[in-house]
Amino acid sequence: MLNSRRLMLQTASCGFGALALNSLLAEQSGVTGNPLHPRVPFHPARAQRVIFLCMSGGPAQLDTFDYKPQTGKKPHPGSVFRFRRHGESGLHVSELLPETAKQADKLCVINGMHADTGIHAQSFLQLHTGERLRPRPSLGAWVSYGLGTENSNLPGFISLNTSKTSVYSSGFLPSIHNGTPIGVNGEDMTRATISNLPGGTPRQLQRKQLNLVQSLNRRHLTQSDGSDELEGVIRSMELGYRMQMSAPDLLDLSGETEATLRRYRVGEAVEQIGTCRPTDFGRQCLLARRFAEAGVRFIEVNHGSWDQHKNHRRDLQANCQATDAPIAALLSDLEERGMLDETLVVWGGEFGRPGLVPGDGKDETGHNARGFTFWMAGGGVKAGYVHGRTSGTGAQAVEGKVHFRDLHATILHLLGLPANDLTWFHQGRHHRLTGPDGGQVVSELFA
């Protein structure tokens, strides 16, 4: 009775595909039920992992990637910084991003992004979870749930310099998919670490101690008819123990060459200029590469705030300067290491901004969720390509429109996951990242 009703609900709410996937996932996670066990993708994956460069606050697309020159007799909103075409692709990049511009031929620019609301909190949550009003699992948690981790010594989802738990939360997904936060948003990353990594107990004694605990735990397990739960305890104690060996090394940049540190601008934090905080963004980018190498599936890197209402020109310039060289270094470094092909780099924020009108003396911008820019690079997307278009003043997306749910669908698809069928049964129905409407996979972006 109970089972048939549950089955009915499951099939009725999201169809059989979703149901089958759930059990398939359960199967793949193995008899021992390790939910982080790496899984085989559902269709050929173009990317193995994601580095999400999250630019919070609403980066001004018209002065970075979406070039809007003046067209009419009367001045209209548009780009107020100079643009040039770059690389073989001839992509337009603003003068504020000279280093990124050198990587233009790697970028797949999406100029037709649009979202539902210009309210920061809501749109930021929607960018991360697909839902703007209530807590839901973050994109990274879905990826960890869908793919597991390639490195049994590390979590599947790490969020650097992160601001709020809601954006790296596993929501209703098992909390092993929760993002592991490193560093507090807006603070200097130099001191950032994972809680409780260093212990007072000498390593050798701790191993001995863990052996004793595991022996007692196994006895408890035997007495309890081999409960899965207690089995899970034993496994997770072991992973925790191993994490404390690998994570500190990954966080320690002393093994990197001077040249690499310079290239990423590690430690060259600029002073706080308006909304732009000196967080050592270069360190984040370098850590992201190190975590990517170590097999973490989803790494979020944060910079903010791009919400330069007043002093648009000065603050935007500062934000660009703080991020330009580190991002360029990340892209070229990934390429040199042969990792760019399998690493999807995504850049963008919760929305964009309207353009200034050149020469009208104003220097203040608001929010624009009706048209803005994201870019991707690596991981199976076209290089040196522009998708979509906003209107002549950049006010709204008019061609090749991509909503957050489409972006999510596209990212999941690139990772080999079924965009609209990666689901979790919670409170009586199947939930998915792309929401009730589902997302469109933007296959035009694929290389």
Add this chain to the structure above:
Amino acid sequence: MFGYRYLSNIHRQIVFAGFRRAAIRCCVVIPLLVLSSGSVDLQASQPEEMQSKRRFFETRIRPVLIRHCYECHAADSGELGGRLLLDHAVGLIQGGESGRAILPGDPAGSLLIRALRYEGLEMPPSEPLPPAVIADFEKWIADGAFDPRTDPPVATPDIPETPPEHWAWSPPQLPAIPDVIGQQWADTEIDQLVLKEFEAAEQRTPNDASSRIVARRLYLNLTGLPPTIQQLEEAEELLGEKSESGLESLVDRLLSSPQFGERWGRHWLDVARYGESNGNDGLGRNPTFPHAWRYRDYVIESINSDMPWDQFLSEQLAGDLLPADNDRQRDRQLIATGFLALGAKPAKAMNDDFTMDVVADQIDTIGRGILGVSIACARCHDHKTDPIPTSEYYALAGILTSTETMWGLAANEGLTAPKTDLHVLKTPPAVLPPEGFVETVLVLESNTGRPKPIPKPPWPAGTPLAMGVRDRGKPEDCPINVKGSSKNQGDIVARGFPKFCSPELMEVPEIDPARSGRLELARWITHPQHPLTARVLANRVWMHLFGRGIVATPDEFGLYGEAPVSQDLLDYLAVRLVEDRWSLKSLIRRIVLSRVFRLEAVNPDDRAQIAMATILPQRRRLDAESFRDGVMSVAGVLDLEPPDGSLIRHRDILVNLAGNLHESSPHRSVYLCYLRSSPPPELMPFDLPDFTNAVGQRAETTIPAQALFLLNSPFMQRQSAALAELICRAEDEPRRRIEFLWKQVLQRPPETEELNEAMEFVRPQSVESDSTDVLWRALCQSLLMTSEFRYLD
């Protein structure tokens, strides 16, 4: 002046005439469909007049509707906007979620015109139509809104008048207590109800658990603390008695201990999404709630005094409106209303929906927290499965918009939340900040980098204050916010209660128009015939005691939720709860005296078992609080005295600027400072909810961060050291120490093999090996890390 305005009006008309022509030109390409031959005219008109009206409709109205409205408001629209159809005459008259779209003859009163003018509603959403087009619509409606589109309308999805049959919509009935073959086995009526299912499936009931397990279960479930070895031995003796009276006296002792309220109060605080700060407002700011702790204390005291649950709920919803015999009672009831004021709010800055966000949190907490139904999704659209139309959401919302929610100063950050008043209490003593206290967490001016001065609070220093609610001066019904946007206002809905859970036999209180309606809301919710309130509580009580609810979705009893494993059992408990004057303690007592409570834990993954077996005792990890309290208790350092107030009682500050505000405390975990977005680090790794919405059942996950906490956290280091000191002081001889340690932590002596392993562990093995102190500390820590200590079997 006059002349100028006149001229400019003419000018405007000329300009827009061009627009209008353009619009019409665009639209002639759309085939003029459905001039249905069999159409029935809605208006009785003279043929010629009718001709002209038809022409007007076809040239001025229909093209605009097709071009600008059909995308969302036609029978074949992907998602029908606001349940409103504009591709049919009836659709316009009938209207949608926000009410009738047009009132023929009355353009000013027509919602459609208000929407086109962007007054409240904004349609089309992309940009307003040119004024001349709007003028056409006004003329069309003024002339009677002739509309030839009268083909049989396509059925719109509709909320049925009578809610569909669903077990949870009708009041619980006391089931017949079944005859069972194993009458001997069954101690109570609960046992009979459970045993019946096993007998019907011809399955064996699980074995009885050992008295050690039962005693641990009773202690941890009722007090949140493991028993000491003395308590355990005493309990085993009582449980071993032939008669029931031994068990009964043990249960009564635990129920009357002050630790009971701390344990069960904590469960309710999860539901009440209790937090001592707002949590991140979306802009990174997180103001403290320095007076929230009074609500925490209220909850613990009420549960310890076994306040009837209907009264407990009523005080929280409407304590300010209840009569009070004295100042103490008045204060208590005002503090209780903190329940509605504790919500986590998104920033006020740039957020037109702020007020309705506050209301949405309140409705969600009442809905999922008390009634076990998510009403809150009807904020933006009719509920997808449960019979809750948007209008009923706004009927409830009107009660709360007629209520003033008082969260206090919000750290004087107006962009986060505007300051509000607070309840000033009469009976608690004024408590001043400690001498020499200076607030160091300050907001800096963005221009100068200098600290902003802290505004003087409106109350004298030390005034006892409480968060809470009170009626607004002028209660008002609330308009529907179309798609949840306060800019898009539809019909005003009279305040009231959802019909789907107001069965016929239950009288629904009438709301006094001069008041908010919270008192009536409380009466409606606590009505003895209310189909949900008692069931939701009974289910949660079962869930806390056994590990799983009879309904597996404790906050969701609607069509989306799980059906009860046994409705008879759930209804039995719910009816008895109401009969026992809503006494929580009586309900718990009734359940823990049953034989089923004393059965061995079953493996939840055993698929062969019958449904009933899945709600019998489950193995569970101790929750964050029980683990911390348990560790400190066995280490001998837990102070059972409740502390006074909270760490932040004198601090109206932004938590996000403060770094770590937490300090180690000897008191029980429930008294730690539950800052949202910055929870106590000693609890954080163990699935602490974020306290932003009602949580009936916490997650229970096993993650490496927990292992890291157990292995390396300063808390574990401190407690292991304390425990090592305790055992080393108590016994000299290693073997005796180990035995003592096992009894202290696991309430049993070590098995021979365990003893040998532990002996081996503490023996120094080489010259450079660790000192014995370190080894004993490490051994103690090991025992605190074991699954046996951290789980309730």
